[in-house]
Amino acid sequence: MTDPANDRLIPLAEVMNIVGxxxxxxxxxxxxxxxxxxxxxxxxxxxxxxxxxxxxKDAQLAQREAA
Known part of the structure; x- marks a missing residue:
């Protein structure tokens, strides 16, 4: 999802769920x-x-793969 028109503003609980x-x-x-x-x-x-x-999150995973 990279289309700014489809971006949502999400609460902290959802942020925590996404990033773990x-x-x-x-x-x-x-x-x-x-x-x-x-x-x-x-x-x-x-x-x-x-x-x-x-x-x-994607950048964190990419860093891991690069290391």
Missing amino acids: YGKTIIYRWIRQGTFPKPCHPGGSSSRWSEIEVRAW
């Missing part, structure tokens, strides 16, 4: 600049671009 890591490590990576930043569409809710999260 918990909230603490995801927010640590965000602070370190190594994970996509969330959007804040309203109030205090955070949502991530599904395309960006899946691209991050």
Whole structure:
């Protein structure tokens, strides 16, 4: 899925399901600049671009294959 028109904003629970890591490590990576930043569409809710999260995961797998 790379078509921006089909991109969804997904909650943290779905992000954790896709990447297989918990909230603490995801927010640590965000602070370190190594994970996509969330959007804040309203109030205090955070949502991530599904395309960006899946691209991050694909890059991690590609790094593993290159090593």
